[in-house]
Amino acid sequence: MTEAVITVENLTMAYGDFLIQRDLNFTVNRGDIFVVMGGSGCGKSTLLMHLIGLQTPAKGSIFYGEQDFWRANARQREQIMRRVGVLFQSGALLSSMTLAENIALPLMEFTLLTSRQIAKMVSYKLALVGLAGFEDYYPSEISGGMQKRAGLARAMALDPEILYFDEPSAGLDPISAKLLDDLIKGLRDSLGATVVMVTHELASIFAIGTNSIFLDPETKTAIAAGPPRQMLAESSDERVIRFLTRDNPKAELPPLEAIS
Amino acid sequence: MTPPTWLATPNGENCLNLSFSGDWCLESIALMDLSALLAELNERSGAQSVVLDGRELGRWDSAFMTFLLDFKQGCAAHHATLDISGMPSGVRSLLDLASAVPEREGARRTASRSVWLAEVGETARKLWADGLFLTRFLGETTLAGFALIVGKARYRRVDLWLQIQECGPSAVPIVTLISLLVGLILAFVGAVQLAMFGAQLYIADLVALGMTREMGALMTAIIMAGRSGAAFAAQIGTMNVNMEISALRVMGFAPMEFLVLPRMLALILVMPFLCLYSDLLGIIGGGLVSVAFFDIPVTQFMHRTAESVHLTDFFIGVFKCALFGVLIALAGCMRGLQCGRSASAVGDAATSAVVTSIVFIVVADSIVTLVCDRLGI
Ligand SMILES: Nc1ncnc2c1ncn2[C@@H]1O[C@H](COP(=O)(O)OP(=O)(O)OP(=O)(O)O)[C@@H](O)[C@H]1O
Numbered sequence: 001m002t003e004a005v006i007t008v009e010n011l012t013m014a015y016g017d018f019l020i021q022r023d024l025n026f027t028v029n030r031g032d033i034f035v036v037m038g039g040s041g042c043g044k045s046t047l048l049m050h051l052i053g054l055q056t057p058a059k060g061s062i063f064y065g066e067q068d069f070w071r072a073n074a075r076q077r078e079q080i081m082r083r084v085g086v087l088f089q090s091g092a093l094l095s096s097m098t099l100a101e102n103i104a105l106p107l108m109e110f111t112l113l114t115s116r117q118i119a120k121m122v123s124y125k126l127a128l129v130g131l132a133g134f135e136d137y138y139p140s141e142i143s144g145g146m147q148k149r150a151g152l153a154r155a156m157a158l159d160p161e162i163l164y165f166d167e168p169s170a171g172l173d174p175i176s177a178k179l180l181d182d183l184i185k186g187l188r189d190s191l192g193a194t195v196v197m198v199t200h201e202l203a204s205i206f207a208i209g210t211n212s213i214f215l216d217p218e219t220k221t222a223i224a225a226g227p228p229r230q231m232l233a234e235s236s237d238e239r240v241i242r243f244l245t246r247d248n249p250k251a252e253l254p255p256l257e258a259i260s
Numbered sequence: 261m262t263p264p265t266w267l268a269t270p271n272g273e274n275c276l277n278l279s280f281s282g283d284w285c286l287e288s289i290a291l292m293d294l295s296a297l298l299a300e301l302n303e304r305s306g307a308q309s310v311v312l313d314g315r316e317l318g319r320w321d322s323a324f325m326t327f328l329l330d331f332k333q334g335c336a337a338h339h340a341t342l343d344i345s346g347m348p349s350g351v352r353s354l355l356d357l358a359s360a361v362p363e364r365e366g367a368r369r370t371a372s373r374s375v376w377l378a379e380v381g382e383t384a385r386k387l388w389a390d391g392l393f394l395t396r397f398l399g400e401t402t403l404a405g406f407a408l409i410v411g412k413a414r415y416r417r418v419d420l421w422l423q424i425q426e427c428g429p430s431a432v433p434i435v436t437l438i439s440l441l442v443g444l445i446l447a448f449v450g451a452v453q454l455a456m457f458g459a460q461l462y463i464a465d466l467v468a469l470g471m472t473r474e475m476g477a478l479m480t481a482i483i484m485a486g487r488s489g490a491a492f493a494a495q496i497g498t499m500n501v502n503m504e505i506s507a508l509r510v511m512g513f514a515p516m517e518f519l520v521l522p523r524m525l526a527l528i529l530v531m532p533f534l535c536l537y538s539d540l541l542g543i544i545g546g547g548l549v550s551v552a553f554f555d556i557p558v559t560q561f562m563h564r565t566a567e568s569v570h571l572t573d574f575f576i577g578v579f580k581c582a583l584f585g586v587l588i589a590l591a592g593c594m595r596g597l598q599c600g601r602s603a604s605a606v607g608d609a610a611t612s613a614v615v616t617s618i619v620f621i622v623v624a625d626s627i628v629t630l631v632c633d634r635l636g637i
């Protein structure tokens with residue numbers, strides 16, 4: 001049973017006259033871990049901005065379920081966004097608040113939990129991303145990779161149905177990156193969350209990605225789509241193959257069991 | 261270090277051999293005029309192919325690479341092929357790397373020379389956009405105000421307290437100093453004139469009325485514009501740079517309610533008290549001058565002050581100051597939200613917040629004074 005959670009139709013994105021990507025079409029189904037890949041600067045973060053309503057499409061539409069996001073009114077959009085958690089590429093933690101306050105912010109506003117319960121919840125979320133004990137640190141007092149993980153904890157605060165991650169494993173060591181993959185997979189399996197993530201981490205693309213799209217900066221459109229393994233096996237496009245094999249087409253793909 | 265030299269020898273009909281020797285480093289190349297060299301090379305290489313020879317090449321670094329890249333472009337322009345197989349392998353691989361990713365189409369920005377008319381137009385367009393932004397900002401602030409009244413505004417109470425702390429008690433020392441001195445100045449300037457008529461006693465009237473109706477509110481507002489207005493713009497601007505505002509939006513917090521409301525409320529609550537405090541200190545300053553320099557007894561000064569000032573005067577001052585508070589918060593938050601995404605943009609936002617606040621304050625003050633005059637209060 002597949003149920004479309006996000007449907008993108010003919011999406012064209014531009015900053016003023018500078019075209020970023022055009023005519024994107026894809027569907028994200030419930031329970032997918034949807035990977036957006038492509039070379040640096042091809043517009044992956046821009047695509048996320050469009051999906052979460054921070055930038056208006058130059059053309060085309062984005063549907064959440066049956067609802068056209070950019071035709072919905074403010075209240076409906078807020079309703080949609082309530083089901084969404086976002087990790088920005090830069091983390092984007094509120095720098096004037098401690099990690100605990102950052103994560104507690106949506107909990108305090110949108111749930112009826114008491115402050116004791118919220119504190120417990122915050123500790124749990126921080127522990128999930130390996131930051132137990134850092135409640136009272138300010139974002140400026142922790143490293144870049146830790147900020148990324150704290151941002152992840154904030155994105156998960158309300159157990160959203162849809163999670164957007166912009167390069168969650170950038171700046172993480174291999175072990176933390178592996179734990180993160182497990183966490184994302186766990187979120188999907190336990191909460192039934194749908195994940196859309198931008199990543200360059202080949203290991204995690206193949207380990208947890210169930211569907212994907214490949215954006216190309218030169219032709220400014222998607223040149224491949226589908227489950228990553230299938231994409232590698234079936235694509236005849238040299239750019240896709242080079243990307244998925246780190247420019248080393250003869251290298252063997254690690255067996256599935258070894259990484260997952 | 262051996263100086264960099266090059267030798268061009270024609271090889272057959274349309275081939276040019278070019279050999280480099282010596283050290284081609286940042287320090288040594290700085291002494292050479294590369295453009296002349298390039299021009300000469302370009303001229304000579306009417307040849308179809310150029311073969312580079314780097315066997316004699318000593319030390320080399322990025323300076324040599326930029327030279328080679330320029331040369332390569334020159335060759336491409338003359339449709340001559342460039343053979344770099346005679347160069348050290350490091351040079352070859354760096355050259356390949358530099359051209360591995362071709363320039364993105366449409367990405368390079370060309371600086372166009374601007375005509376004055378275009379610049380005037382551009383400025384006008386910016387002003388217009390600014391006006392539109394202000395109008396929208398005012399509308400959104402009003403909506404946020406309504407949301408606050410019906411208790412639906414989403415902001416943290418803690419933030420309000422923090423802002424009150426920041427805007428109020430922390431500003432007391434500077435308000436003290438400035439108000440006391442303004443009182444002194446008012447008294448001195450006034451007394452010199454009044455002494456000509458032997459009417460020094462009326463210094464008290466001048467200082468008391470001047471401070472309560474005008475100077476107390478104005479001075480407090482200008483201090484707060486410099487302190488809080490600039491701080492608001494810088495805080496919100498930095499949040500914009502860090503994508504914090506986008507994050508807030510996505511989480512369902514409107515920046516108007518979450519960031520602007522607490523700041524505006526804090527100023528509205530704090531400014532009247534600062535204004536009263538400033539009035540009081542100004543009068544004390546005036547009193548000091550009168551008593552110390554013009555031999556007016558303390559009791560008499562106090563008596564005259566009480567005679568001349570009415571409660572309405574205080575009210576007008578306090579009302580104006582609260583109004584200025586709103587304007588400062590508006591200007592500061594607006595400039596912060598408009599801020600671009602760079603460090604210098606944050607600086608510009610802070611500067612422009614202060615300028616905008618002061619313009620707003622003075623214009624509003626003139627209007628209120630005019631209205632009061634017409635109404636006879
Ligand atoms: N605010 C902006 N104004 C104008 N152009 C922008 C802006 N933000 C990004 N761009 C352009 O959009 C293009 C895509 O940027 P984006 O951040 O989406 O890339 P990305 O695919 O996420 O890259 P990376 O993998 O490095 O994060 C870039 O070429 C950039 O020049």
Ligand SMILES: [Mg+2]
Binds near residue numbers: 044166
């Ligand atoms: Mg990005």
